[in-house]
Amino acid sequence: MKITATLFKSTALAAIAFVSIQSSSLTREPKTKVQAKEEYVCLPCGNDCDNTVYTEPGTCPSCNMPLVKKSTANIKNIQPADICKYIASHPGVLLLDVRTKEEYEGKAKPDYGTLNNAINIPLQELSARLSSISSLKNNEIIVYCSHSHRSPQATYLLMQNGFTNVMNMAGGMSVMKDNSCTTAPK
Numbered sequence: 001m002k003i004t005a006t007l008f009k010s011t012a013l014a015a016i017a018f019v020s021i022q023s024s025s026l027t028r029e030p031k032t033k034v035q036a037k038e039e040y041v042c043l044p045c046g047n048d049c050d051n052t053v054y055t056e057p058g059t060c061p062s063c064n065m066p067l068v069k070k071s072t073a074n075i076k077n078i079q080p081a082d083i084c085k086y087i088a089s090h091p092g093v094l095l096l097d098v099r100t101k102e103e104y105e106g107k108a109k110p111d112y113g114t115l116n117n118a119i120n121i122p123l124q125e126l127s128a129r130l131s132s133i134s135s136l137k138n139n140e141i142i143v144y145c146s147h148s149h150r151s152p153q154a155t156y157l158l159m160q161n162g163f164t165n166v167m168n169m170a171g172g173m174s175v176m177k178d179n180s181c182t183t184a185p186k
Helices: 003-029 080-089 123-136 150-161
Strands: 041-042 067-069 076-078 094-097 138-144 163-171
Touching: 076 080, 080 138, 123 150, 138 150, 150 163
Parallel strands: 076 163, 094 138, 138 163
Antiparallel strands: 041 067
16 A cells, blocks of 8 residues: 555656646747858859859859848849830839940940930949939839949949839840830941
8 A cells, every 4th residue: 555655646746747847848938040041142243153142251253243141132134125115114214324434325346335315324433423313212223234244233232222123134235136225336
């Protein structure tokens, strides 16, 4: 009988301990979530390396551009085949040519022409001239260059400086086929 009473007490104590452990695990603070590692991509340069993802900041080994947080490099593109139709249906869109003045004016070779009514702010000057276009932060802007290497950089720069509706023309003027909205090459 003494063994049964001792066994009963042990079983009761074990049950109390189990319930106590279970209830304390219910009141425990939740474990903190493990933060996902930040991903980095090349500052958009228009090359295939724009799609390579890195786990830490640095420099792109392909184009030597700085690596930026992937979450900040969400550039919208418009295809050259769609640009003239798009401009016709969005008459207020600002066309920003970031090529050199010589390219914009058709003085450089090869001459790819220019989108009608575009303004020219060369990529090399864009950062310094942002204040001159700051009133356009909420306007629709299409950025382009000759081969879509400079325009993604300019698009990224504008986005990082509060411009809210910016698109890059993929491929640039070198692949334009529809000349209905361009000043044709000389």
